[in-house]
Amino acid sequence: MSERVKSTEKTPAGDAPQPGPAQHDAAAPEGRKAKDAVKAAKSGAALPSLGFLGMLRWAWTQLTSMRTALFLLLLLAVAAVPGSLFPQRPANPSVVTQYIKDHPDYGKLLDSLQLYDVYSSAWFSAIYILLFISLIGCVVPRAIAHYKAMRSQPPRTPKRLSRLPEYGTLVVPADAGIPASDAIEDAAALLKKRGYRVEVRHDGGARPSLGAERGFLKEVGNLVFHTSLIGVLVSVAIGGLFGYSGQRILVEGDTFVNTLVGYDQFNPGTNFQSSQLQPYSIQLDKFQATFDRESQGKYGQPIDFTADVTTRENPSAPAKKEVLKVNDPVNLGGTSIYLTGNGYAPVVTVRDGKGNVAFQGPVVAKLQGQNYYSSVVIKVPDAKPDQLGFVGFFLPTALVTDKGISFSGDPDLINPQLSLNSFYGDLGLDKGSPQNVFELDVKNLKELNSRNLKAGGITLAPGNTYTLPESKGSITFDGVKKYVGVDIHHNPGQLSALIFALLAVAGLIVSLYVNRRRVWVRTGTHEDGRTMVEYGLLARGEDHRLAGEAATLRGLLLRKWNLDADNPETAPSNSSPAGSSEPKKDQ
Numbered sequence: 001m002s003e004r005v006k007s008t009e010k011t012p013a014g015d016a017p018q019p020g021p022a023q024h025d026a027a028a029p030e031g032r033k034a035k036d037a038v039k040a041a042k043s044g045a046a047l048p049s050l051g052f053l054g055m056l057r058w059a060w061t062q063l064t065s066m067r068t069a070l071f072l073l074l075l076l077a078v079a080a081v082p083g084s085l086f087p088q089r090p091a092n093p094s095v096v097t098q099y100i101k102d103h104p105d106y107g108k109l110l111d112s113l114q115l116y117d118v119y120s121s122a123w124f125s126a127i128y129i130l131l132f133i134s135l136i137g138c139v140v141p142r143a144i145a146h147y148k149a150m151r152s153q154p155p156r157t158p159k160r161l162s163r164l165p166e167y168g169t170l171v172v173p174a175d176a177g178i179p180a181s182d183a184i185e186d187a188a189a190l191l192k193k194r195g196y197r198v199e200v201r202h203d204g205g206a207r208p209s210l211g212a213e214r215g216f217l218k219e220v221g222n223l224v225f226h227t228s229l230i231g232v233l234v235s236v237a238i239g240g241l242f243g244y245s246g247q248r249i250l251v252e253g254d255t256f257v258n259t260l261v262g263y264d265q266f267n268p269g270t271n272f273q274s275s276q277l278q279p280y281s282i283q284l285d286k287f288q289a290t291f292d293r294e295s296q297g298k299y300g301q302p303i304d305f306t307a308d309v310t311t312r313e314n315p316s317a318p319a320k321k322e323v324l325k326v327n328d329p330v331n332l333g334g335t336s337i338y339l340t341g342n343g344y345a346p347v348v349t350v351r352d353g354k355g356n357v358a359f360q361g362p363v364v365a366k367l368q369g370q371n372y373y374s375s376v377v378i379k380v381p382d383a384k385p386d387q388l389g390f391v392g393f394f395l396p397t398a399l400v401t402d403k404g405i406s407f408s409g410d411p412d413l414i415n416p417q418l419s420l421n422s423f424y425g426d427l428g429l430d431k432g433s434p435q436n437v438f439e440l441d442v443k444n445l446k447e448l449n450s451r452n453l454k455a456g457g458i459t460l461a462p463g464n465t466y467t468l469p470e471s472k473g474s475i476t477f478d479g480v481k482k483y484v485g486v487d488i489h490h491n492p493g494q495l496s497a498l499i500f501a502l503l504a505v506a507g508l509i510v511s512l513y514v515n516r517r518r519v520w521v522r523t524g525t526h527e528d529g530r531t532m533v534e535y536g537l538l539a540r541g542e543d544h545r546l547a548g549e550a551a552t553l554r555g556l557l558l559r560k561w562n563l564d565a566d567n568p569e570t571a572p573s574n575s576s577p578a579g580s581s582e583p584k585k586d587q
Helices: 001-005 021-044 051-063 068-079 091-101 106-112 122-152 180-193 215-242 494-511 547-559
Strands: 167-172 197-203 209-213 244-251 255-257 265-268 281-293 302-314 320-325 330-332 335-351 357-362 376-379 387-395 398-400 406-409 417-425 445-449 458-460 465-467 474-491 518-523 531-539
Touching: 001 518, 021 215, 021 445, 051 122, 051 265, 068 122, 091 106, 122 215, 167 547, 180 197, 180 209, 180 518, 180 531, 180 547, 244 255, 244 281, 281 335, 281 474, 302 330, 302 335, 302 406, 335 376, 357 376, 376 417, 417 531, 458 465, 465 531, 531 547
Parallel strands: none
Antiparallel strands: 167 531, 197 209, 209 518, 244 265, 244 474, 255 281, 281 302, 302 320, 330 335, 335 357, 335 474, 376 387, 387 417, 398 406, 417 445, 417 458, 465 474, 518 531
């Protein structure tokens, strides 16, 4: 080694030592041996085996990392996308069945991948559960560590406070009569008033000090935020498992009873049981729609909807009068009933070819255009000898153009008119296949009335009756009722989800605006009797208000000891004081 070092030293030109053959022969084998030894050591090196427990510990560490939690949260959002791209079986199973029939090439493949049951699928549930476990694994250790930190004493006083980001010194004159021990107690009292957790350390010496700390709410807010996210996940899961929703159309005078057969459409949760339905009832007594009659630009526009209803919590409970309005639901049996739509329901009576009443009652007209222009479909499967069907439109205020085209001129019932085409034949209802009540399949029907036929179409005013051709029967327009569409929602996790969401926002605000700070103060007595004070502040993370806190603390100490802020000895300092301004130990 000494020879190699020497060979690299500079020597006069021409005098540089040249290695001879003997040196080469001696150095080469040693170098090869060293390289061979290193190569042998590398080839023989092997990582220690983790074992089963070690592998579980490693997997748990990876799962409970914040990076994994964020990745799972993003993955959950991506996994929910197919639920909006493909029809979902819990919402509308008939649409899913038709979708598979219309796409035989890949429809069944999507079904095998559970893309029609996204939110109850195994892969979506796995992501959801892993995210839930990951958040718990992140929060619990942090909560334990923070609890221990809150119970522990502030850190010991650094030897050199001048190295801290905010540092300053004060000098209390000897004639003020404030020794170092009293000065440190005064500083402790001021810091306690500002919310610091303070520990005074006399240590039996001449230079007492204190450590103070505050801002624990920052980490508490962070923990509350993450815990609330877990609560929101649990609440959403409970709502998806045990909640349900449905729709129902109620005509004036109709009563809805909360049973499965009472719904027009019903969407149950994954673990829904029919025993969850509370047997309440709601009856639509009267519906009133108010339209604008003053503004020229918005004349006839609806401005208010009011439904007077009668409710019963159970069959033996007393009746209760309530008002149902838009965005003001009625709450019954743990469900919320919302007013979502309205329209007109013409009341008709249909007699068959034998003169018997085959159908009588209101028919819900589906809104199609302005001023409550509505389509009407009437199916009469009980008519004899042939089943009857009607399709057309209803106009609350019928007006006719110069070309003979009828339209609705106002949403109010000023001149109601019912215009229909009639058909007879097989409606297809006896086969048991589901049909849309607002559509009439005419491919197996024969036309009786229409504009294209000699008999023409059917136009009725309230109280009018029309006799069908070929002695097929008659139809009477008896009058008009109003109807409302209601959405019924039961979500057992809704309230808790709201509470946890509010807590998450509150925790986030606290974690953003509360700062974790530490303050140290040290006092000492100078040889001439002056009390020397130095202080330093440190923040955990970014804190642009730390300088303001240092200035506030300095001002409080100056006022406490009646010191002059303009005195050079009490001027703020951000570096180590020189000379007598640095607190000294007693000699």
